[in-house]
Amino acid sequence: MAEEDTGQEKSQEPTQKRIQDARKKGDIARSKELTTLALLMASAAAALLFGGSVGQVMLDLFSFNFDLRRDELIDKAFMSYHLYRSLADAFLSLWSFFLLVTLAVIFSSVALGGWNFSGESLQPKGSRLDPIAGIKRMFSLKSLVELFKAIAKVLIVGAIAILAVYLLRPELMMLTSEAVRSAIDHSLTIIAWAFLVISAAMIFIVLVDVPFQLYDYNKKLKMTMQEIKDEMKSTEGKPEVKSKIRQLQYEMSQRKMMKEVPTADVVITNPTHYAVAIRYDQSKSDAPIVVAKGVDFMALKIREVAQEYEVTVLEAPALARALYYAAEIDEEVPSGLYTAVAQVLAYVFQLRDPSQSKTGARPPAEKELEIPPELRRDN
Known part of the structure; x- marks a missing residue:
């Protein structure tokens, strides 16, 4: 029963059944900012751990694919071998990177609301096309928080990115005087550390977003006293049904006792x-x-x-x-x-x-x- 229909305030904490019903519909607490932070930090960590080896593999692939003899260029079988070899080497060098990033995204996604799969969340809903409901969502507290997060991300991440580039200017200028392989390794290290520092700026956004998502989710599921009463009635069933169940239970216990x-x-x-x-x-x-x-x-x-x-x-x-x-x-x-x-x-x-x-x-x-x-x- 909706709050606007009854005039009652949703002041009661949600029952376990209310929470379970919401989970069945795919409605759980989630923080997109937490997942974004995990994705960025894992990518930066993977770049620091595996960037050097990936860079070397990529250099070898360039040499392998561009340093070709004339007879190799006109041999279709040899070109197929080049394609297969290049894809295999690229995959072998990148699988650990992708694995780390994938695990970070999966675990960060379920860290707040836990594992949950619901087919109902995939079904189309006509209520999402309601323009009035859309306008209400535009001017809701959640929309204001999303606006605040967007502005904060631009300001905080942008400021730290500018600061990182400014502090790394001497090292960036040194790259022009290094050998190709050394410059590539050095540049990958600079990019990875800069990316890690810039990604860490998202921590400030996550510290605001996670508590808000938990608060907003709990507020959305709160119930009126009438809703709790209706739920108790639907859970316990009608009096005549309960009476019949008690009678059957009594008869079963009596038969067992007589045996x-x-x-x-x-x-x-x-x-x-x-x-x-x-x-x-x-x-x-x-x-x-x-x-x-x-x-x-x-x-x-x-x-x-x-x-x-x-x-x-x-x-x-x-x-x-x-x-x-x-x-x-x-x-x-x-x-x-x-x-x-x-x-x-x-x-x-x-x-x-x-x-x-x-x-x-x-x-x-x-x-x-x-x-x-x-x-x-x-x-």
Whole structure:
């Protein structure tokens, strides 16, 4: 929702979804001046590193291509060889130069906004042809900053270029007295250093442009309170959809829980309102685990499944209520109920032990089960 449509001020910081949507459209923070600086500095550095060798290769190529015999000039095969040899030598001498410059441009381009590719930014947009929008862009803050940068580049870079030429006059005049090869090497060195110094002047422009680009990008993505509310609605979905999702999630969790009931050692009941299934495996956990729990209809289903798979069902109302409210599914029983649950499991394991007399096995009475006051629930 546009700011002019709502009258609301875009004072809220952009959400993560807003930023991600902008990136999908190819809208990210970029500084052309930073890329230009990297290109110029890398070119100057490459000229200093590889300029001498490139110059020698170029001199050799001139000699190779202009010092020809008559029979070579009329031999098409030999001329093809000259062309191939010249291109190969030129490429071999320049590949390191181009590689350094290419890497500098790539990394400087992604230094501010990171890697991003979007096909939407390549699509034509009719809004770019809107004359009114174009006029607004001409008189925007960004246009004023661009004008300031253009003037600053002319003044700063021009001044440093003039100063560099003035300081290098003695060396430039000495070139006329040097041998050809020596003069070429010397001139390349002078040009490379002068180019490096002049390119460094762009640092002042970049120090202004990078913070401004970050500020302008963040300002453009800022949102009104209504936009944040609309985004939350679209992200979370309609209430009826969310309710249906919660219902499906609940049904899935209940089905998963019922599959765990046959693996329980005992089901402790209220007897009708609550049911909690407990499993204890010393090799997997240090304490008994609650594998299922439920009230009313779900408690009835747990008891039915337990009886179907011959899982012991024990009536202990106070313990069943305490376990239901204090323990979560797939978690250990609270430490305060260790003793009471241990008494129940001792009775269950005695029933399973063929060496024990089942007629002598007696379930623990309600008053024998120790339940701390803070875990006790009366209803």
